[in-house]
Amino acid sequence: MLRVENVKKSFDGELILKNIRFTVNKNEVVALIGPSGSGKSTMLRSLVHLETIDDGEIYIDGEYMVKNGKYGKPQQIRNIQRKLGMVFQHFNLFPHLTVRKNLELAPKLAKLDTDEAISQRSEQLLEKVGLGNRMDAYPSKLSGGQKQRVAIARALMMKPKLMLFDEPTSALDPELTGEVLSVMKELAAEQMTMVVVTHEMAFAKEVADRIIFMDRGEIVEEGTPDEIFQNPQNERTKAFLKRM
Numbered sequence: 001m002l003r004v005e006n007v008k009k010s011f012d013g014e015l016i017l018k019n020i021r022f023t024v025n026k027n028e029v030v031a032l033i034g035p036s037g038s039g040k041s042t043m044l045r046s047l048v049h050l051e052t053i054d055d056g057e058i059y060i061d062g063e064y065m066v067k068n069g070k071y072g073k074p075q076q077i078r079n080i081q082r083k084l085g086m087v088f089q090h091f092n093l094f095p096h097l098t099v100r101k102n103l104e105l106a107p108k109l110a111k112l113d114t115d116e117a118i119s120q121r122s123e124q125l126l127e128k129v130g131l132g133n134r135m136d137a138y139p140s141k142l143s144g145g146q147k148q149r150v151a152i153a154r155a156l157m158m159k160p161k162l163m164l165f166d167e168p169t170s171a172l173d174p175e176l177t178g179e180v181l182s183v184m185k186e187l188a189a190e191q192m193t194m195v196v197v198t199h200e201m202a203f204a205k206e207v208a209d210r211i212i213f214m215d216r217g218e219i220v221e222e223g224t225p226d227e228i229f230q231n232p233q234n235e236r237t238k239a240f241l242k243r244m
């Protein structure tokens with residue numbers, strides 16, 4: 001579903017992604033963990049082309065977004081972006097739109113379906129994330145956990161093939177993280193392909209099929225949750241997990 005090869009990216013002359021290479025298979029949940037500043041968000045943002053990489057390759061669902069450091073045509077990139085759903089740490093909802101309109105804006109602009117089908121889908125997805133009764137509320141009236149559940153439902157509206165989560169619970173009070181993690185667990189149980197940048201080690205252990213540990217712009221180690229959490233091989237992985 002996703003293949004990343006030899007990705008390099010600098011900010012202000014400093015190499016932030018050094019030579020990143022990993023794959024994510026269909027129906028797989030991959031947790032990307034690592035210390036603050038290791039490049040996890042930059043990697044994830046590069047997958048949706050919110051950041052531009054300097055070199056390397058990104059293939060999504062068999063199509064390339066960038067090959068040998070060269071990006072495809074704008075239409076090709078847009079086609080790939082439409083296969084991706086992204087959920088950010090700070091929700092990024094449109095404050096001037098109701099919950100329902102937050103969900104319906106992108107699919108209507110993209111003419112994904114008839115207005116009626118789009119409206120039915122937004123109702124179904126809001127029910128699914130437990131917010132069927134808040135469709136007409138504005139984001140400012142919602143708790144952080146509710147906002148993040150709206151953001152997940154909104155990302156699902158476009159029927160993504162791959163969902164990307166960038167620290168989806170880091171901005172939440174601890175008592176609100178559970179409601180967001182349980183929506184993500186449900187998605188994982190439904191075989192959604194997911195990449196999750198997270199500091200929630202318990203969640204990564206329980207839900208991820210594979211863990212990728214990044215440090216200082218490199219993938220240091222990857223493996224199953226058992227391999228990484230019970231028997232890490234690399235000293236940097238061990239030191240990180242000890243601190244968590």
Ligand SMILES: Nc1ncnc2c1ncn2[C@@H]1O[C@H](COP(=O)(O)OP(=O)(O)OP(=O)(O)O)[C@@H](O)[C@H]1O
Pocket residue numbers: 011012016034035036037038039040041042043
């Ligand atoms: N737009 C930018 N301009 C300059 N430097 C940046 C920019 N975005 C990120 N960086 C730098 O790139 C490095 C990696 O940042 P990134 O946010 O990808 O790390 P991270 O592993 O996701 O960290 P965290 O867990 O704190 O979110 C950091 O040193 C950061 O300061």
